[in-house]
Amino acid sequence: MRRIKSPDLLVAESGADLEGHGLRRTMGLFQLVCFGVGAIVGTGIFVGLSDSVAEAGPAVVVSFVLAAITCVFTAFSFAELGSAIPVSGSSYSFAYATLGERIAFLTGWCLLLEYGISVSAVAVGWGQYLNELLDGLIGRQLPAALSNPPGDGGVVNIPAVVVMLLAALLLVRGVRESARATAVMAVVKIAVLILFCAIAFTAFSSENLSPFAAHGLMGVTSGASVAFFSYIGFDAITTAGEEVKNPRRNIPLAIMICIGVATLLYCLVAIAAIGAMSAADVASRPAVLSLIVDNVTGSTLGGGIIAFGAVVAIASVVLAVLYGQTRILMSMSRDGLIPRIFERISPKTSTPVANTWIATAVFAVPAAVVPLDVVMNLTTIGTLAVMAVVNIAVIALRRRNPDLQRSFRVPLFPALPVLGVLFCLYLIYGTGWRTWLQFGAFLLVGSLVYALYGRRHSRLGAAQDRGAVGERT
Template sequence: MASTTTLGERLLRRKPVATLIAESEGRDELPAGAPAGGGRSGIHLKRTIGLWQLSAIGIGATVGTGIFFVLSSAVPDAGPAVILSFVLAAVTAGLTALCYAEMASAIPASGSSYSYAYATLGEGVAFGVGVCLLLEYGVSASAIAVSWGEYLNKFLDLALGVRIPEFLASAPGHGGYFNLPAVILVGMVCFLLVRGVSESAKVNATMVGIKIFILLLFVVIGLSGFRSGNLSDFMPFGASGVQLAASSIFFSFIGLDAVSTAGEEVKNPRRTLPLAIIISLVVVTLLYIGVAIAALGAQHWSRFDGQEAGLAQILQDITGQSWPAMMFAFGAIISIFSVTLVVIYGQTRILYSMGRDGMLPKKFAELSPRTGTPVWNTLVVGTAVAALAAFVPLDILTDLTSLGTLVAFSVVSIGVIVLRRTQPGLARGFKVPGYPVTPLLSVGFCGYLIYGLDPKVYLFAGAALAVAAAVYFGYSVHHSRLNHIVEPEPAEVG
């Protein structure tokens, strides 16, 4: 029997934590009359991912999300002080990572901050967060796919002396008509994901090892060409430039959220999830700052603006030879493939959680009986990502991703506070140190970076949320599985 709640009550209703945990374990705690959570009864996501593979997912989704191409857009905003922008972004991500670690250990479910918001802030906020996440992941994957074509062209040029024609390798308005390499990349990633998460995680772990090696190689060679004079005009645009650059590069830390999307496919999730989040953050931060220092020391900041495959070009300039740049470009091709793999993986799991909750049609909650993967989601996400990558310029994509990431991170930090108050006795494998100061600082830092984004981004985000509102009020509010929970009578006050 469906509950007779008002629209306002439906917007604020929360999904019980016990239900989220039961679903993650393959059980269902909603009443017998409620619709099934998945499209095929008895099929659930499989727990096949260990600590190293999960850490590799976090590192793989983060290292390469921006570092291979973000300097060309961030350095012109901040100059050499972009190093401080990375520090500011890393501090913000670090505060949030601690909040993610607690939420992931308490609610080891797929859906990341969407699921956490549903349990703490209510259905309306959760749906909005879900849309931000879809924006964050989909747009991020598109931005990464665009940069993949740049490094592919660099490699082909150095190795074979050929290049993909500009009209087939760039978006409209940037010298081309259609970004073919980006579409090919997305197609290969979707094929691998459809085969199964275990195979995808193993391939990603191997690629992450290659990625770390190639970036360490860049740092070593880059520092050999270090010139202190390149850092002399350290902060040409002041603190506002540092803030602007930090806001635009924050999407480079998306991998911290990607770890939590795997909550239902991780072995021993209460221990593995928080450990993987913290390991990912430490490795990523050290690599980012090391690469930024080496790059800015080896090349004057004024040369970064619009530079394609910039890190490979720096290596070529330092050594005067093509082989280091060719090796780096090949490593970037592998690395960016792994990032795209993980980001698209994360988006399909968010769609799966929303479909299971009735927020989207149940088709999104169907799993393949053979591989246990959401094949339909993968095809839908792949098509959307390929279209964005083929036709939308890179600078717009990166700022949209940063906005979605910062909103999701803020919600997780607020959720920690709410869950501590509403369910203080809930089992937690990890607790945020310095509570409640740490989550409050996380929200404050995220707000500061959101304020620094290009105002045009808010228009795109507003349009996306308007579409989301139409979907929620037209479909989701009527099909939510929580409609089948009978609310208990309020207790009498003695």
């Protein structure tokens, strides 16, 4: 708790060249919004919708709104912190500036779930829609053992590994190239989801919405916990703090735009899907959006187009979230809490090349061999824990640094951050006790890593120790 890094120091360090070659500010507001949409809209709606419907039934629309409200409360906090501390570390850096190094490290550790493990979860769903696309194009599919997640007929998910390698190749080429690719993919997947709604609404039946809340309040809560996965990634916008033009203005604006776009899309898609096919038929069906379009149109062409959109959408999420993970690891490495190899920037591409390849190699393993539901639940609870910390951090920063420059302030302060914490805890409750135990074990391992490595190699700790020695002499 005594090791708190001031916001001014964080910003100053982010502006300094790393080994003579720093990051470049090349992203404008449009690119940042596309990056945010790219990070959010993907597996959660194309693959995870059926799991949310299995929990909540037609009331899944309420689940999406409940998850969105949780995100909006926290989005206000992210917007204020992102405008006050525009650096690459996102929640990790915000916690370091307000709650101390130990909490910051554990926040960064949880971000391994939100970004690293979520990359794995997102990549897992890619193979399902890739098979739908191949089936429509050439009438063949990849073997289930090599394209499905374990537990769903798969042994090793090869497409999940392939999409991560492709994203890494693009990321190491440069941020400008990655941002352009993300912008194109974001436009494509929004267009495909709008097309899905247009087709599905032609077969809409209000009878499919009854009974609306078949599984009661607990079903809506569980559905919201699952649906929350669909919103994971909006905070990745703050990881681009050092590569965005005018970050104090553009980061808060991009966060709000992305949350609004995602919520509108999700509610429309959910209503269209259940209206066209009953909740019982939608529940727990892989590649369900393509299936619905095939049934409505009586042909595989429409489903093939949806599958193409899903392949593009999921690839863009992998790209954006893997980007966020590498920037967080880079920030932690700067502080000495993890090895220095993660902070090295290539003089040729101005990207953390070694960092990117290491992260890709590590998180490709769970993508290949871990069942999707396990990965999604751990990602959800880790993200909710991080968001609770961010809401606490914005309160702490107001009290610790009331005069710090902020281009955005949380309205109705401190009520909204407090509500944000409470909503996060409510959705954590909905993940179930098995996920709580897994998350508790994960935090215990993180505490040991900090005690054995991070605390001893902390650059802030070393600087404080030198200062203490100087005072004594």
